[in-house]
Amino acid sequence: MGSQRRALITGIGGQDGSYLAELLLSKGYAVHGVVRRSSTFNTERLDAIYQDPHETHRRLFLHYGDLTDSSSLRRILTIAEPQEVYNLGAQSHVRVSFDQPEYTADVVSVGTLRLLEAIRDTGRQVRFYQASSSEMFGDNPEVPQNEDTRFQPSSPYAAAKCAAFWYTQLYRKAYGFFACNGILFNHESPRRGETFVTRKITRAATRIKLGLQEKLYLGNLDASRDWGYAPEYAEAMWLMLQQEKPNDYVVATGETHTVREFLELVFQHLGLDWRKHVEFDKRYLRPAEVPMLKGDASRARKILGWRPRTDLAGLVRIMVQADMELARKEQAAKGVGNQVP
Numbered sequence: 001m002g003s004q005r006r007a008l009i010t011g012i013g014g015q016d017g018s019y020l021a022e023l024l025l026s027k028g029y030a031v032h033g034v035v036r037r038s039s040t041f042n043t044e045r046l047d048a049i050y051q052d053p054h055e056t057h058r059r060l061f062l063h064y065g066d067l068t069d070s071s072s073l074r075r076i077l078t079i080a081e082p083q084e085v086y087n088l089g090a091q092s093h094v095r096v097s098f099d100q101p102e103y104t105a106d107v108v109s110v111g112t113l114r115l116l117e118a119i120r121d122t123g124r125q126v127r128f129y130q131a132s133s134s135e136m137f138g139d140n141p142e143v144p145q146n147e148d149t150r151f152q153p154s155s156p157y158a159a160a161k162c163a164a165f166w167y168t169q170l171y172r173k174a175y176g177f178f179a180c181n182g183i184l185f186n187h188e189s190p191r192r193g194e195t196f197v198t199r200k201i202t203r204a205a206t207r208i209k210l211g212l213q214e215k216l217y218l219g220n221l222d223a224s225r226d227w228g229y230a231p232e233y234a235e236a237m238w239l240m241l242q243q244e245k246p247n248d249y250v251v252a253t254g255e256t257h258t259v260r261e262f263l264e265l266v267f268q269h270l271g272l273d274w275r276k277h278v279e280f281d282k283r284y285l286r287p288a289e290v291p292m293l294k295g296d297a298s299r300a301r302k303i304l305g306w307r308p309r310t311d312l313a314g315l316v317r318i319m320v321q322a323d324m325e326l327a328r329k330e331q332a333a334k335g336v337g338n339q340v341p
């Protein structure tokens with residue numbers, strides 16, 4: 001199939017999948033992506049690629065498939081013949097995993113197993129990246145968390161990610177796969193899904209600023225997260241697969257902040273007092289919580305040469321600016337709300 005590097009991404013239409021696709025296309029890869037059939041468009045995050053003047057979209061190939069459907073995975077692997085596979089597809093919402101534990105396990109853990117088995121059956125040398133998560137550390141009070149910290153999952157999502165983590169290590173040990181787990185701490189961007197807390201806050205605060213919304217309902221404000229900027233985390237994924245040996249890596253900023261602090265920063269940035277707009281809603285609480293995540297990314301820094309470049313204030317600026325533009329468009333379309341320069 002020629003000398004062009006080829007990658008396959010599951011979850012290409014998600015936040016991380018879209019940034020990773022852009023990164024790989026910019027490096028000259030042919031990029032194949034798995035998308036689920038949906039009754040509405042679910043590839044909006046890939047729109048920027050189609051607007052790229054260098055026409056990199058000519059090297060982008062989307063295939064219908066699903067992590068719950070092995071035959072589709074096998075078919076796509078046969079067509080794409082990738083040298084690198086990035087498994088980012090997931091039911092990735094922690095709260096939702098309490099409502100749909102069985103489905104979450106099917107996609108996240110068995111889905112990973114299906115993909116590993118499908119790769120094994122091709123008999124080809126494939127480098128494999130698994131989107132593991134800091135959520136696996138759960139309520140283990142040890143901080144900062146590194147690659148040796150014990151997993152103590154606190155949600156069906158985390159338990160499923162642990163199984164996928166172990167499958168990935170197992171295929172490395174048993175079959176000599178070049179398989180890596182990226183244990184990524186929370187990372188955000190203007191492409192973050194709107195039901196995750198950072199984006200929920202930036203989206204609501206900017207709409208409140210323009211008079212398009214009055215209240216924001218949230219759950220636990222005391223939880224602490226290590227929030228980084230998503231495009232930088234996509235770079236770490238790629239770096240893992242370019243090393244001589246496979247390994248597992250924590251990717252994090254090393255700083256932690258509460259949801260309340262994030263809220264304060266966003267509202268302050270917009271000249272608003274969050275206490276006037278935010279209300280508690282117990283529906284956003286979880287049956288079990290992860291109180292604090294703070295990562296130690298020393299291994300990634302030393303071996304991959306990776307380091308975060310965007311701090312929390314920078315992340316807030318990027319997200320607020322993007323959501324302000326979105327809110328302005330909404331305001332213009334509706335012809336309502338406050339006029340803010």
Ligand code: NAP
Pocket residue numbers: 010011012013014015016017034035036038042065066067068087088089090091092093107131132133134183184185186187188193
């Ligand atoms: P995301 O925005 O929720 O994207 C997940 C992608 O997976 C979406 O494109 C989704 O498709 C797809 N998907 C869902 N179910 C699928 C299925 N059954 N078969 C195939 N694809 C399916 O998540 P993200 O933030 O980009 O995260 C990427 C990966 O990293 C996920 O595995 C997540 O669990 C993991 N992770 C994320 C973070 C973080 O902070 N963002 C941290 C650690 C690990 P639809 O668009 O059709 O729903």
Ligand code: GDD
Pocket residue numbers: 092093094095132133134135184185186187195196197198200217218219220221223224225259284285286289290293
């Ligand atoms: N989503 C949400 N909505 N979270 C809220 C809300 C709310 O209204 N109010 C408070 N929170 C709290 C949650 O209880 C949690 O402690 C924290 O905000 C962060 O929640 P999310 O943004 O939903 O992210 P997460 O940490 O649960 O999971 C994300 O990060 C993981 C990595 O640690 C997801 O991206 C996972 O897929 C990822 O693996």
